[in-house]
Amino acid sequence: MAESAVKSVAEWLGKLVVKEVKYLHGDVLEAVSAFSAEKTPGQDEFTSKFFTASWGIVGKDISEAVLGFFHDC
Numbered sequence: 001m002a003e004s005a006v007k008s009v010a011e012w013l014g015k016l017v018v019k020e021v022k023y024l025h026g027d028v029l030e031a032v033s034a035f036s037a038e039k040t041p042g043q044d045e046f047t048s049k050f051f052t053a054s055w056g057i058v059g060k061d062i063s064e065a066v067l068g069f070f071h072d073c
Helices: 002-020 025-034 048-053 055-072
Strands: none
Touching: 025 048, 025 055, 048 055
16 A cells, blocks of 8 residues: 555656756757657658758747646647
8 A cells, every 4th residue: 555655646746847948949959859760750851860950940930849748748
């Protein structure tokens, strides 16, 4: 019984810590850059090579969408 209570508290604290992390625009670029250059992370068939090469154009919009997801959940 005590072991399951400790596990539950540890899981709850883990979720709490994750919610407290504030990601930045640079973190999004770092994550996009970590994908294989020729693989597509989604169904739109845009590769991470495309996103990193055009980051000056699309980076702000992508970062805001990703950060909005993490900060609003």
